[in-house]
Amino acid sequence: MNQKEFLKGRGAQQNVHNRFERHVYEMRDDFLEFCRIEGEEADNNKTQYIPIFPKTIVNKVTSPDVGMAYSMNPYQGCEHGCIYCYARNAHEFWGYSAGLDFERKILVKKDAPRLLEDKLKSKRWKAVTIVMSGNTDCYQPAEKKFQITRKCLEVFLKYRHPVAIITKNALVLRDLDIIKELSKHHLIGINVSITSLSEKTRRLLEPRTATIKKRLETVRVLSENGVPVNAMLAPMIPGINSHELLPLAKKVSEYGALSFGFTVVRLNGAIGQIFTNWIKKAMPDRSEKVLHQIQDCHGGTLNDSRFGIRSRGEGKIATQIHDMARLARQKYFEDKVFPKLRTDLHEQFKDGQMRLF
Numbered sequence: 001m002n003q004k005e006f007l008k009g010r011g012a013q014q015n016v017h018n019r020f021e022r023h024v025y026e027m028r029d030d031f032l033e034f035c036r037i038e039g040e041e042a043d044n045n046k047t048q049y050i051p052i053f054p055k056t057i058v059n060k061v062t063s064p065d066v067g068m069a070y071s072m073n074p075y076q077g078c079e080h081g082c083i084y085c086y087a088r089n090a091h092e093f094w095g096y097s098a099g100l101d102f103e104r105k106i107l108v109k110k111d112a113p114r115l116l117e118d119k120l121k122s123k124r125w126k127a128v129t130i131v132m133s134g135n136t137d138c139y140q141p142a143e144k145k146f147q148i149t150r151k152c153l154e155v156f157l158k159y160r161h162p163v164a165i166i167t168k169n170a171l172v173l174r175d176l177d178i179i180k181e182l183s184k185h186h187l188i189g190i191n192v193s194i195t196s197l198s199e200k201t202r203r204l205l206e207p208r209t210a211t212i213k214k215r216l217e218t219v220r221v222l223s224e225n226g227v228p229v230n231a232m233l234a235p236m237i238p239g240i241n242s243h244e245l246l247p248l249a250k251k252v253s254e255y256g257a258l259s260f261g262f263t264v265v266r267l268n269g270a271i272g273q274i275f276t277n278w279i280k281k282a283m284p285d286r287s288e289k290v291l292h293q294i295q296d297c298h299g300g301t302l303n304d305s306r307f308g309i310r311s312r313g314e315g316k317i318a319t320q321i322h323d324m325a326r327l328a329r330q331k332y333f334e335d336k337v338f339p340k341l342r343t344d345l346h347e348q349f350k351d352g353q354m355r356l357f
Contacts, residue, residue: 006281007045009207010104011081012088013278015097016270045104047079049142052094052107057115058130065311067261068164071134072116074148076107078136080168082206083278084235087135089269098270103208106142113151120159120346127346129162129189139169141208153178160185160349162341166232168193168206170214173221183227186342192219192257193232196241197248204282205240216255223256228339231257235265238293238317239286245321249328259338262325264297264313272302293317 007013057072077091081103088098096105109115119125132138138149153175156163163182165172172179172190182188194215196202202212210218222229231252236242249260267275279287291302297313298304304313312318 011083012099015099018092068131071131073135074112127343131164133166139167139171160345164189166191168209170210170218191230219255231260234263237265239290245324253332258336263311266304267302
């Protein structure tokens with residue numbers, strides 16, 4: 001890998017054109033040469049936190065193959081920088097690029113706890129599990145500064161409402177006190193994302209996430225405290241981490257996970273271009289092989305939008321991945337069950353306290 005060309009600490013290596021924008025922004029060679037001569041930085045690669053003020057925070061999920069009915073995201077954009085992240089495309093709706101902008105321009109919803117409380121107090125609202133991080137990680141680095149996720153968990157506890165979390169950051173353990181209280185009432189499940197046992201692979205795929213060691217420790221600590229944990233071994237990328245599915249499943253089971261899920265990678269929208277640019281810099285020796293194997297899982301294309309198939313994949317390679325997953329469940333999860341969260345407590349707490357009559 002040419003270190004001079006590779007932007008350290010980020011997943012995407014470029015800002016691709018926003019499909020909704022009329023104008024194209026380019027970093028021209030003559031400008032870069034001018035900056036070099038003048039001793040100036042063409043790009044300081046710093047993260048910006050930008051406050052936004054949405055009118056609602058809970059979103060209905062209409063996709064039939066995502067596995068959630070409602071989601072909420074305290075932040076848009078994600079500094080973790082996972083190169084394969086499907087949420088990158090959503091940044092274009094805010095006027096930014098799905099590439100570096102997604103990792104460096106983080107939109108912060110400081111009103112999220114209040115908006116959530118308004119939703120849970122609504123007479124028309126019937127309790128159903130709301131997933132935090134349906135789009136971007138609620139425990140990304142911004143959370144350490146703003147603590148929006150923690151405040152939202154306090155709201156879920158106050159109204160005895162079920163919540164699920166998806167994260168790849170050990171920062172979730174900061175809120176173990178609230179999580180344990182929610183778990184006592186069977187109101188929370190945590191999905192910890194672990195895509196590889198190799199730190200080298202992790203640093204390339206997910207540059208600003210917690211280490212694999214910390215994530216496994218997070219699974220252990222949560223499990224030991226009675227919090228149900230599902231491991232997200234996703235996405236499986238042929239030629240990069242798909243061969244790790246069995247050892248990954250074994251490891252997370254040993255650390256206390258009650259179940260695991262996975263998807264076959266798909267590079268929809270702008271992500272195909274971002275991923276292709278990245279892999280040719282990060283893994284030039286096997287870039288073509290990996291890209292061809294991903295295409296083999298999706299009918300010859302990187303971009304697969306077919307419901308029911310897009311996350312599962314098809315073809316020989318996808319079938320092998322599914323066979324490994326089936327074997328992993330038989331070997332390591334046969335006697336484990338992820339519990340169903342309760343939805344019957346919320347009605348009594350809609351006004352913020354237990355009703356006596």
